[in-house]
Amino acid sequence: MAPHEFTIFLDRAPSDEEYDVLYEVGFDDSTPGTHAGRGLIHVHREAESLVEAIISVCLDAVRAGFQVVALEDEDLVSLKTVAERVGRTYESVRLLAHGKRGPGGFPPVQSGDGWTLVSWAATADWFRQHYGTDVTSDERERTLAAADHLLRARALGIDLTPLVPLAAA
Secondary structure (H helix, E strand, O other), X not given: OEEEEEEEEEOOOOOHHHHHHHHHHOHHHEEEEEEOOEEEEEEEEEEOOHHHHHHHHHHHHHXXXXXXXXXXXXXXXXXXXXXXXXXXXHHHHHHHHOOOOOOOOOOOEEEOOOOEEEEHHHHHHXXXXXXXXXXXXOHHHHHHHHHHHHHHHHHOOOOOHHHHHHHHO
């Protein structure tokens, strides 16, 4: 068993009585709280793997009458942050991201009013594969990012059951 630390977001802020329920169902290893009206729990869980820790936390939350709607991770980053992490200029990364330079296949970007975000885990892997760039993106970051995406999809009411066979492939 190894210790795993991460933060989850609940579907609502706990009431005073619900803090006791959270403790009783298994969050005695964690620190619950609120931020901007949302319930959150800083988890310190012993488990065989990070995935097992996340699953046990989600099950404990359900037993307490909550739903985990997200995990805190630092996967979405700006192109400026990517440039800093890989030692390139912003313009170089921007051109790569928009397919105007490089080998193509840059991880998908999410753009809005003057901003662009990318998955750091996917981008770090892309730079490693295409340029041999030694950047930090580890299994923990990828696991947290993937779990966060799944939890957010579930919170939106998306039925993930058809994806279960894909997990075994």
